[in-house]
Amino acid sequence: MTPAPPPDAPVLEAVGLTKDFGAVRAVDDLSFAVAPGRVTGFLGPNGAGKTTTLRMLLGLVRPSAGRGLVGGRPYGEHPAPARLVGVCLDAGALHPGRTALGHLRVAAAPLGLPETRVREVLALVGLEAVARRRVGGFSLGMKQRLGLAVALLADPAVLVLDEPANGLDPEGIVWLRSLLRSLAGQGRTVLVSSHVLREVEHTVDDVVVVASGRLVVAEPLVDLARRAEPATLVLAPDAAGLAALARSHGWTTAPDPATGGVVLAGAEAAGVGAAAHAAGLELHRLEPRGSDLESVFLRLTQPGPDPGESPDPGQSAAEGVAR
Structure with a gap:
């Protein structure tokens, strides 16, 4: 059982975040807050600027304007940021020749974490039985679980997960939902991105919806549901x-x-x-x-493209940035 984090898990904030890639504005003056003890869904269609925003929050991409804050400070200014924030932005970024156990050992070494913690998170994400299998033979769902294990290694107070349900089967999605609800119930700050509301509507407490790099709405899920037509x-x-x-x-x-x-x-x-x-x-x-929440989501995020609007280049432009 993962121990509970300190009771003062920090708020995660975007404050006027803006990112330009040449003449294209991928993220436009985006502000929102992610509260402790709740699961927040960061939602928007593909190309909405979600991954670029997450990378700016974590100091992996330099904003053109604005700030990303963890507990009122930029991520990189914390003395041990990797212990404070657990991150999974790309479940496919795994060495195919390593075993699951070996991958976690490599990730645990710079954090000074013991072998017992490595074994504990393997069990937590359901990969104990395949610990010595090479990652190159894993399904996408298994890679997602391993990426989540890395994010949980340091028992962080904040979790930032990009499309964690990708590749999971229905049983895996139910498992992920239960895990995230449990982590938030311990007081952690949990931010989960998705381009499909249906994947997370039974998981999240709050939603931050973006489209074309701009904030559309930030509110509790129950308030979003009130927008749905019967x-x-x-x-x-x-x-x-x-x-x-x-x-x-x-x-x-x-x-x-x-x-x-x-x-x-x-x-x-x-x-x-x-x-x-x-x-x-x-x-x-x-x-x-x-009520059909998915229809509300589509109505909010797809009013029709602006003239000259381009897909978010942030995912490809920042693809090579090291985590």
Whole structure:
């Protein structure tokens, strides 16, 4: 069992972070804070500037403007930053000829960590049985687990993970969710990036959403959920009558092949039932479908590209920066 960190785990902050690569602005005046004791999802489509932002927070990329702070100080100004912040930015950056055990031993040596800690994190991430296998034969999911083991080696108070669910199977995603929730429950500051909200919506407490390098929203997940429109599944023998009812109330319709019915977006089930009753429309099924967070995410992050907008070059430009 990983011991709990000190109770004063620091806040992770981006303060006006900006990064230009030539004429292209990859990150634009980005400010947000990641609180201890919570899992924060750093969300945005591919090319939104997430990885460039994470690298600036960790001092791996120099900002054009602004600052990245850990507990009010730049990462590099801490006396032992690698012990304070556990990082996994690229699970594929592993020597293929080393074993999992050997890779962790190499990572542990400069931190002065004992063999017992290496064995402990191997067990924590579920790689104990393959400790002596060469990393070159690992699946992407196994590499993700090994990268996470490296991040956890020094028992850090802060975790920064870039797309940690990439390559994990459904069982692995459930395991990762449980681990991250446990780490945040111990008081740690946890920042997890993803380009798919569905991957993290059952894991995170707060969300920071970016698009084209700019902040779109930073708020608790429950507040983001309030932006979602309700939806209702309806089966009615009079398809034309149902379509007319939907048009008259401004509800968007979409077929549901699994049931043969129609999903009315923006419609509460009670409202649909009342409207159908008033119109004399017979219904055979009326089922609330709840809110679709993924639709909210897409609506916030894909309003349409600005003229001349380019994908974030930060990932490729910073690809060779050593961790």
